[in-house]
Amino acid sequence: MIAGIVxxxxxxxxxxFNSVTLQNVPMANYPFTTVSPNFGVGYVKVECVCKSLGLDDNPINSTCINGSRFIPVKLVDIAGLVRGASEGRGLGNRFLDDLRQADVLIHVVDASGSVDEEGRQVAAGSHDPESDISLVEDEFDKWLLEIVRKDWGRTSRGADGNLARFVQAMLDRLSGLSIKISHVQLALQRADLRGDKPATWTSKDLEKFTRELRKVSKPSxxxxxxxxLPQARxxxxxxRSDGRKIIPTASEAELLLRRAAKMGVIEYITGATDFKIVDDSVLSDQQRAALTIVRERVLSVWNTTGTQEVINSSFLELLDQIAVYPVEDETKFSDKKGNVLPDVYLVRQGSTTKDLARLIHSDLGESxxxxxxxxxxxxxxxxxxLQNKDIIKIVAAARKG
Ligand SMILES: Nc1nc2c(ncn2[C@@H]2O[C@H](COP(=O)(O)OP(=O)(O)OP(=O)(O)O)[C@@H](O)[C@H]2O)c(=O)[nH]1
Ligand SMILES: [Mg+2]
Structure with missing residues (x-):
């Protein structure tokens, strides 16, 4: 699973992206700083089962800090998008192509209202970002519509009277976009359209189908x-009054805290409501002032910087995933070498023990x-x-030969 930052x-x-991956990709106060996509690894943070079991764990595929398990997840940061991008404006559809593999979208909005529609800086509070949300959705929908609509005559004639054929034609057309059978079926249902009669669809129906397909296959x-910034409140x-899922974030503050923690200047675990200065005497006046601002303008107002909540919501809520711990020695909760609770996997709610076996290794699924x-x-x-926090041993047939 991969989250696209749009x-x-x-x-x-x-x-x-930098604040959650601790990478160092260019950031600047002008539009189109990012041109090509940046790929990185962030972490979902969950309460580790080591805590309730009173075990000292030795994580291998993830990390555990003070009873919090950090599970790696993939992220891609792409170029900014302007109105008309689907027709080639700005960096054009290339950026949309960079989103193909995304399973979930993290839509970053400037909630301080200090960037206009084109990404130029304006006085804080002077731009209403409400329209930015629909701008991105509309451009995505137009881009997707172009793909769905291509050779529509042939697709609809070929599928006439046969739902399965229509679904397959859509999957072929949308291959590489991380769109599954269930997404196409759900989109048909939500748009209230008959997949076995695509030839009767109007162009409005096609738009409706595409919009629903985007919503189910790329939740955001x-x-x-x-x-x-004060204007953000x-x-x-x-x-929020629209009922949309909005999480306030202060990415710059998170980046500052994470970097200071990495340098050992402060103690801070991402998602925490505060940090602790390790040794005040090593701080410059500037560093001290910056940390004070983070405490006053972010942590005491919003509780956290919000970035961890965004990652968690994307992978756990929107993608409906749970954390499962496979072990090889169920009596010691360990692998064969004695590492306690070595691994944790994120799996879709509804996955079975056999799905987990396949995820660990295709051979394990077979045997x-x-x-x-x-x-x-x-x-x-x-x-x-599987249930959240399950600790599971897979028993497989011994390999032949
Ligand atoms: N005050 C404040 N400024 C921020 C925050 N996050 C980013 N910025 C500033 O916003 C500007 C743009 O940041 P970028 O991260 O380059 O933005 P972007 O969306 O990747 O921009 P493009 O790649 O050009 O689309 C920079 O000047 C950042 O310092 C924040 O949480 N608070
Ligand atoms: Mg950028």
Missing amino acids: GKPNTGKSTF IVAANKAD EIIRKL FLHAVDARSGMRLGADYV
Whole structure:
């Protein structure tokens, strides 16, 4: 699963990306700083099962800090998008192509209202970012519509009277876009359209279908960024009144805290409500002032910098994933070498023990016999539906030869 970071230019997408991946991609106060996509790894933060079990763990595929497990997830930061991008304006459709593989979109909006529609800096509070949200959605929909509509006559004639054929034609057309059968079926249902009669669709129907397809295949969350600026409070209140999922973020503050923590100047765990200065005497006046501003304008107003909440919501809520811990020795909750709770996997809600086996290794899926719930020692079948925080041993047939 991969999250795409989208938005108009200059809203702080790359700052958000750097703050969660600790990379160093260019950030600047003008539009189109980012041209080609930046790929990186961020972390979903969950309460680790080591805590309730009172175990000292030795994580391998993730990290555990004070009982919080950090599970790696993929992110891509792309170029900013302006109105008309789907027809080639700005950096054109290239940026949209960079979003193909995304399963979820993190929509970074400048909630301080200090960037106009084209990404140029204006006085804070002078631009209403409400329209920015629909701008990005509209451009995405237009781009997707072009793909869906291509050879529509042939697609609809070929599928006439046969729903399965229509769904397959759509999957072929949209291959590489991380769109699945269930997405096409759900989009048909939500748009109230018959997939077995595509020849009867009007152009409005086609638009409706594409919009629903985008919503189900690329769910999105709004990161209301630059929340440290005073103008953001009122704007965020207004954005929230629409019932949309909005998370205030202060990416620049998160970046400052993460970098200071890496240097050992402060103790800070991402997502925390405060930080601790390790040794005040090593701080320059400038560093001290910057940290004070973060505390006053971000942590005491919004509680956290919001970036961790955005990553968690994207992967856990929107993508409906849970954390499952596979082990090889269920009596010790460890792998064969004795590493306690070595790995954790994010799996879709509804996944089974056999799905987990396949995810770990295709061979393990093939040779799967049964599984064991490490907590209770109970034997589980291939169809057991995994629950959040399950600790599972997969039992497989010994390899031949
Ligand atoms: N006050 C404030 N400024 C921020 C925040 N995040 C980013 N900025 C500033 O916003 C400007 C744009 O940041 P970028 O991260 O380059 O924005 P972008 O959306 O990646 O821009 P493009 O790549 O050009 O589309 C920079 O001057 C950042 O310092 C924030 O949380 N608060
Ligand atoms: Mg950028």
